[in-house]
Amino acid sequence: MSPELIQNVIDSDEKSDLRSFISELRHQEKQYLLRNDILNAYREYCSKYQKPPEFYQSSNLGKLIYYTQEIIREDGNICLIIRSKIASQEVYRLTEELNIEQLAVEELLDVRDRFVNHYHPNEGDILELDFQPFYDYTPTIRDPKNIGKGVQFLNRYLSSKLFQDPKQWLESLFNFLRLHKYDSMPLLINGRIQSQQQLSEQIKKALTFVADLEIDEPYEKFRFVLQLMGFEAGWGNTAGRVRETLEILDELIDSPDHQTLEAFISRIPMVFRIVLVSPHGWFGQEGVLGRPDTGGQVVYVLDQAKSLEKQLQEDVSLAGLDGLGVQPKVIILTRLIPNSDGTLCNQRLEKVHNTDNAWILRVPLREFNPNMTQNWISRFEFWPYLETYAIDAEKELLAEFKGAPDLIVGNYSDGNLVAFLLSRRLKVTQCNIAHALEKSKYLFSNLYWQELDDKYHFSLQFTADLIAMNAANFIISSTYQEIVGTPDSVGQYESYKCFTMPELYHVVDGIELFSPKFNVVPPGVNEAAYFPYSRMEDRVISDREQLEDMLFTLEDPAQIFGKLDDPNKRPIFSMARLDRIKNLTGLAECFGKSEALQEHCNLILVAGKLRVEESGDNEERDEIEKLYHIIEQYNLYGKIRWLGVRLSKSQSGEIYRVIADHQGIFVQPALFEAFGLTILEAMISGLPTFATQFGGPLEIIQNKTNGFYINPTNLEETAERILDFVTKCDQNPNYWYEISTRAIDRVYSTYTWKIHTTKLLTLARIYGFWNFTSKENREDLLRYIEALFYLIYKPKAQALLAEHQHR
Structure with a gap:
């Protein structure tokens, strides 16, 4: 699609616009533009030349700009990294004469090295890491929509194999069943069943036997009869359960399909x-x-x-x-x-x-x-x-x-x-x-790793990530976009697909995003500690009163900063570590800049330490200083409370509920959030929740239905969104309850630990079965990974250790 996109622009009367737009870019200070920079530059171009709205949105040039993820200016040429569909990118060089040349990944990585002045063509080639050959022997998903549904794909793949070559695969199934033991105790089948053919026959005999028993007859009562037939413990705790499990296996042998396979494997005690x-x-x-x-x-x-x-x-x-x-x-x-x-x-x-x-x-x-x-x-x-x-x-x-x-x-x-x-x-x-994955949290962290390594040691971390994600039998992500992002943002794992660590190595292909090892299994929320504020019978009155006092009125300079002029205003609440990414200082500044918000609400923050000297963490110290500066700059005295307290699990659950008692709201302003457990905690407590649009919250919250997205980098817009909600609540008291109820329903339907652990254990069994039946030879991959560990990771780790020994 990408070459056509560019060609369509060049072959049309939009060619002159492309030339003019590139000319505008050349006058910019930035040489490396990310998607947001590109869209802003294009918006400014359309405004400057008074282009109609449809040109901005639906012209060929508009489409090309929309799909362009990065632009790197170099020697009069521009390099376009185009991501016209999820999980794939193409790279083109556009010359001053508007000639197009497609670049290989290796050439793109050289361009990036040159950009940071770490490219030395006369000093030999750099180490290239390429994991793709190791995925050539394993099945891969075709449709990007199915990325993250690895277990469903594997089930279909395995059952189709069973269907194609039943003899070989059923032999594998038989051998797999013979494996299982707990300590030295055999499970499932014993030595009386010697072959797959005999297994089929004995299943039918066992089914006839258990069919005559009462459905709730305990397994212990007929255990020895099954043992004589060749069946050990593990099929079920009652005659009914044993019968169900044997029927599923019987069906799997006679007419395999992916649902039957998953139903059976998920019951195997392994x-x-x-x-x-x-x-x-x-x-x-x-x-x-x-x-x-x-x-x-x-x-x-x-x-x-x-x-x-x-x-x-x-x-x-x-x-x-x-x-x-x-x-x-x-x-x-x-x-x-x-x-x-x-x-x-x-x-x-x-x-x-x-x-x-x-x-x-x-x-x-x-x-x-x-x-x-x-x-x-x-x-x-x-x-x-x-x-x-x-x-x-x-x-x-x-x-x-x-x-x-x-x-x-x-x-x-x-x-x-x-x-x-x-x-x-x-x-x-x-x-x-x-x-x-820190790589996507810190902008250009791989390009500038040499400058950042003293503080963050990204060369070690990104190498460790490559090693572990490729070695893993399966990977759990909390969201789809954690793997491959959205149509307009790159996923965390996708950012490992190709990147450069200048003068260390080039990653030509760092991970197969279409591998069935990826599975989206979101976490749950602890329902014992976090539950709706309306469940008064489960709340502890003393905790409630203590936290009410702590949040709104208690004076304790050791752990609370700020006294509220009017504690009855609607509370805007947030709770997180004080670090740059969690961005509580950004929320404080957003509140400080909006006098209308200050008129309607108080801001209450539960965040780490109150004093710089109490913290041993550089980033936390910086954020503490910044928060005091914002309070001073916007004169937030009387409007903000900052609690430097550590809460127990039951207290942190109750604190959300106390805020909900006051019809407050929860704001999660992170610059990036991989998932967002605090969002689930707030929602299940019944708090209308505003959360960053960068990362996992996009999949948790359905915007304006059970919560709201905010762009934490746009403080004015964030303040307007919160203010709009607060105004609606003032006009219609039921509105707060509507959003609150839908937030609670959303968590109970999708984000419980029961759902999570059932899926996780099914995955462990399916991937165990896959590894056994496929006889996948991973040794070559693991040897490659070991080389990376011993030749790159370990020397760097030892150098850091030597530095530590002198501290």
Whole structure:
């Protein structure tokens, strides 16, 4: 489509407009224009030359500009990166004479290197990384709409294979069923069934037998009869359940299709022990939220652990295994911090509240420089310790589980790298969850990595990301756009498709976006802590009164800044870490600039520390100073409350409900948000929610139906949107209730942990089955990844470690 787009402009009378527009660009200061810059420049061009609105929107030039993601000016030529459809881009050089030349990815990466003056053509070629050949042997999705639906695709693919070559595939299915054990106890089938043919015959005999039993007859009562037929435990806890499972398998053998395959595989008891890896930050159950690097990920992992354990217990019970001593176990693997600052982060083992067998296992970093390894370490500085941490964690996990786990789930870049190292050594299914890929959060972070490496160490982080995402058996994203963006924005994983780290390496093809390893499985919200404000019977009166006082009237200079002139005004509320991306200072400035908003509302922020000297995090210190400056600049005294408090889970749930009691609103103003758990928490509490249009909130909120989008970079427009809502509520008191009710309904229908964990465990089983039946040879890919680890990652990690030892 892209060459036609350009050619259509050149072959029409719009050619002179293209020439004029390029001429305008040449007079701009910027040499590297991103999509927003390009659209603004085109808007200015159309305004300057008084073009009609239809020219701006629907001319051939307008379409070309719309699809152009980046423009790089170079020596009189311009380089156009055109993204005419999701998950694909093409690159063209347009000369001053308007000649078109298509560029290969390698040439584009050279152009980018030249742009930052890090291109040295006479010093040999740069290392090129290309993962595409490793995906040539695996099935790939064709339609971009189906990206992120990997498990459905795999089911269809596998069942079509079963249909094409039933003998070979049913032999694989038979061998797969023979594999399953819990410790040394056989599950599903025993040695009395010797072949796939015999399996088919015995299924029919077993079906005849269980059909005569009462539907709720316990498995224990007829267990020995099934054993004599060749069937061990795992088919079900009652005669009815055993019959259902055997019928599904019988149907799968006789007439395979993808739905039957998923229904059967999702019942197989093959996952009992799960590791959730989340190494950085302060990982604990109380007194940690709001500390540096400690926020939504901790909440997510704890809630996921509880839900997984509950689901595993349910699965074990339904499979008829709970009477046989089968005990599912979930371990959260994190870091032990000796100087734990009053938290439990120096405890090796801690039970997860409200679970039977879910634990936090903290493994210390090996002792290098005690000034570093005894204390909290920023996630940007964590890299030198991960390899030895993984080796030590392996021993601890094997001891805790008394064997290997069945599934390892990594969280964030560091956790995913540890998950890769562990799964490589233990030969266990690896799942990745990014939470946020920093590459898309920090503009041009790869191009300027050399300038940023002292502070952020992106060379290590982006290398770790490439290693982990390609090694993973499957990847969970919270949203579709996390993978491939939207029609007008690049996805987080898509940003790894091709990029340059000047003078380090070129990534020609960093990830296959159409791989079935990608699955969209949004997280849930903790329904014990977060529930609608109207459920008064579940609310604790003392918590409510204490938080009411804290939010609106309590004077406590140690942890509260600001006294409200009129506490009865409608509260605008936000709660997040004080860092640049979360952008609470942007919300304060938006409020400061709008006198109309100040007239109607108060601004209440729950955010980290109040004093610069209390923080050990550079970015947090900068934001603290900035927030005080904004309060001073716009004279917000009497209109703002800033709480530097740490809340327990139950308090953070109640705080949303107290704001809802006052018919307040929640604003999430992040410059970018990968998903947005606080949005779910606010919505399920019943708060009308305004959230950034950059990232995951676009898929959570349906604009103007159950919440609202804002552009946090446009402060005036954001203020207008909030003001418009507040005005409507003043005119029609029911309007607040309508949005509140729809927000609650949205979360309950789509974002519960029950939905999440059921899908996650189905994925683990399907990908386990896929790896077994396809006999996919991943060794060449894993060797390539190991080379990247040992030749690029490890030397850089060791250099950073040497630097740490001198601190």
